[in-house]
Amino acid sequence: MDKFIKIGIGGPVGSGKTHFLLRLCEVLQEKYSIIAVTNDIYTREDAQFLTRHKALPEGRIMGVETGGCPHAAIRDDISLNMDAIELLYRKFPDADLAFVESGGDNLSATFSPDLVDYQIYIIDVAQGEDIPRKGGMGINRSDLLIVNKIDLAPYVDVNLKQVDTDLSASRGPLPFIFTNMKTGEGVDRILKWLESTVNSHDKEKKPLWSGRTTLSGGMYKEHDHSHSH
Numbered sequence: 001m002d003k004f005i006k007i008g009i010g011g012p013v014g015s016g017k018t019h020f021l022l023r024l025c026e027v028l029q030e031k032y033s034i035i036a037v038t039n040d041i042y043t044r045e046d047a048q049f050l051t052r053h054k055a056l057p058e059g060r061i062m063g064v065e066t067g068g069c070p071h072a073a074i075r076d077d078i079s080l081n082m083d084a085i086e087l088l089y090r091k092f093p094d095a096d097l098a099f100v101e102s103g104g105d106n107l108s109a110t111f112s113p114d115l116v117d118y119q120i121y122i123i124d125v126a127q128g129e130d131i132p133r134k135g136g137m138g139i140n141r142s143d144l145l146i147v148n149k150i151d152l153a154p155y156v157d158v159n160l161k162q163v164d165t166d167l168s169a170s171r172g173p174l175p176f177i178f179t180n181m182k183t184g185e186g187v188d189r190i191l192k193w194l195e196s197t198v199n200s201h202d203k204e205k206k207p208l209w210s211g212r213t214t215l216s217g218g219m220y221k222e223h224d225h226s227h228s229h
Helices: 018-026 047-053 070-076 079-091 136-139 150-155 160-171 187-199
Strands: 005-010 034-040 063-064 098-099 118-124 146-149 176-178
Touching: 005 018, 005 187, 018 034, 018 098, 018 136, 018 187, 034 047, 034 070, 034 079, 047 063, 063 079, 070 118, 070 146, 098 187, 136 160, 146 160, 146 187, 160 176, 176 187
Parallel strands: 005 098, 005 118, 034 063, 034 098, 118 146, 146 176
Antiparallel strands: none
């Protein structure tokens, strides 16, 4: 399974992760052989949504029921997601790109580097202008940060220029993109980043967010279960 690239998509509840994944699949499926895994706590609703909207051909989407905090299944005990990826790979050995969507989680959530090669983190403006300043691994160190639902900024009193300033300070050279998934604004820039990342992928590269040593199976020696809402 080393030949294909695994990209994690994380972010708080309601930030637009599933609609974002739908957009990616719609545009990229003609260029790449894609499989996708979604995470929900008690249902497989996100996988059903993607299947219903024909994001990918039949059988290429699988839902995982985590049964607990979503970050546990993407960071601590990643076995459910690894099993799902392996099952999909057996069915579609031509796969060269896998997306793993986390269930909605807190600002401290991050993917195990044993599960994905790159992490995209999504926030939305309705969560508040202070979210970029609150930080967290997803906001500060994800390979790509997406600020979604920018059309709502005037209605929730969010100054996008201030958000831009705060993110520039916290992320340094790491990219972030403002988007509106409904209209497709910003999606072209995301696709450009993704294709550039895929083309330049180095499987020996250590992910930016993996600052701690991991044990086998993706368990961190130290991990923070605190929630930032």
